[in-house]
Amino acid sequence: MIAARRSLLSWSAFFASLAALPPLLPLLGVDGGGAVQIGVLNDIGIYLILALSLNIILGHAGIFHMGHTAFFAVGAYAAAILNTSCGWPILSALPVAGLLAALLAFLVAVPVIRLRGDYLLVVTIGVVEIVRICLVNNIFGLTGGANGIAGIGRAVILGRRLTTPADIFYLIWSFAALSVLLFSLLENSRFGRALNYIREDEVAAAGCGINTGRHKIQAFVLGAFWAGMAGTLFAVKTRLVDPESFTFSESVMLFAIVILGGAGSMAGIVLGTFLLIGLQEIFRDFLEARMLVFGAAMVAMMIFRPQGLLPARARRYDTGGRTGASPGAAGREKKPGPPAGNGAAGT
């Protein structure tokens, strides 16, 4: 419990210090009141929410899923269409966008979830491409073709219109904080433990009475639901959605964030998102060389540190002294064995 409290504290400190940034940046004399920096943080926030949702699928359940952009796109377009064509306030589209993305995920997952890892990877890549081609081809006359949908209305919360990057910042990062809270509860739930068991050994998990197929589909659908809601936030932020925002390379980026940060580890994913998206923004001047370095770094990471930058720690539970250890010993840091839980090294 001490560990849980400590982690709650450090997460609160992290989000609180981020929340202090928008009023602080102008005071520190950052150019233009820090609007650019806030914009970058908004991008990072959206990617963080997406990466956290992918983490359930890829990190916890160990499903090789490289098509997360497809669900993100469905959520963003659903929100955009509901707002511009049906006149819904954009934020009220949030649950519907999530549900539509979840529906797509369900339809994709049911037939293919039992495929072996790398085949599944290819199917999910195919899904991203199919979704993107549908968007470009203006499917059902709804998606606006290659130009996408512009003119999405501003979000309104409690009568306040969100107009500045700072307003959007608080919206996105509150959602990110909520995601961290809910996903950490999920991780430590019976469901989360079952997913980890499936990742480590599917046959043994099935032997212990876990319905592996159903759990994997649930993880997939849940991750997609969250990505769909992230899509709505994206629509709120950019007020324009077009197919070019949802390409295969975005999927690869998300995949890389989870794997390089540390599959199954939320702190790792936060670090990964800041590094990959943040550095990408900082090194905009070296636009061409940065992806070269990124590719080489991915190879090097897999050779030297396949478990990611901040790998997930093995779970420890307070046994209440029943195994003979004194109750106080449970919270003490023991030397961890080889990390049992990291999807990167698992097959």
Added chain:
Amino acid sequence: MQEFLQQLINGLAVGGLYALIALGYTMVYGVLKLINFAHGELFALGAYLGLTLLTALGLAGGGPAAVALILLFAMGLVALAGYLLERVAYRPLRGSGRLTAVVSALGASIFFQNAMMLVFGAKARVYPGGILSGEVFTLLGAQIPATRILLLASSLLLMLLLYWFIHHTRTGAAVRAVSLDQGAARLMGIDVNRVISLVFLIGPALGAAAGVMAGLLYGQIKYDMGVLYGLKAFTAAILGGIGNIPGAMAGGILLGVIEALGAAYISIAWKDAIAFCLLILILIFRPTGLLGERTADKV
């Protein structure tokens, strides 16, 4: 009928390219059980090297002999790149998990793609036209450019060579043995590392040939062309049964024809979606592909 014949020839020409690229995927998958995501980039590299040599050597008006020379040069250089790729990005990961190798392959793919963008520029480059004969045959009323026939013939020739090599030489038998069972092959005295290196020479060389041919066929190349071609060729490899060499050839040609006919009779805008829908359907209903053998390995 005329339209059908025309599209069929188009499809066969493109299918030949898919087949050549698919061979690289399928051979690597055979020996390493790895999807070599960087393979599409090696194909694009072949196209760029071919163009560079073509302009550097001033052979743009040289006819088929010059093209053959360029083709061999590009194949040799890309084979070297493939060899290095395996040594640097895949060999250190032998024995670690599948996902690790896949991520490394993705990293290598990003690396190659951006290296090509830096060296050759982000804009599309144009292959000089009319290197091969500009003649057009008329067959049953269909207009068939000689270039297509020549390209189809060359890709078929390369495939026949590969087939002969794999099935009628000792080294070819070693490649087959390693893809069947690495451990047993090692016990039989086969140097597994050499076989894997060999596969990473042959596969990329065939990919490079396809790259030069794609340049000649379409006249335009771009640094990121490897992604789409790669995914389609991979679809072709799955279609034929991954790991199966004749399967990749058949799958490539079949995919090219299906795509060309689909584009002509359904809609050109959905051309790329056809391949991916096919991919998903195959994986759901017949994951071993058309020619794949049933294996104990559960898909």
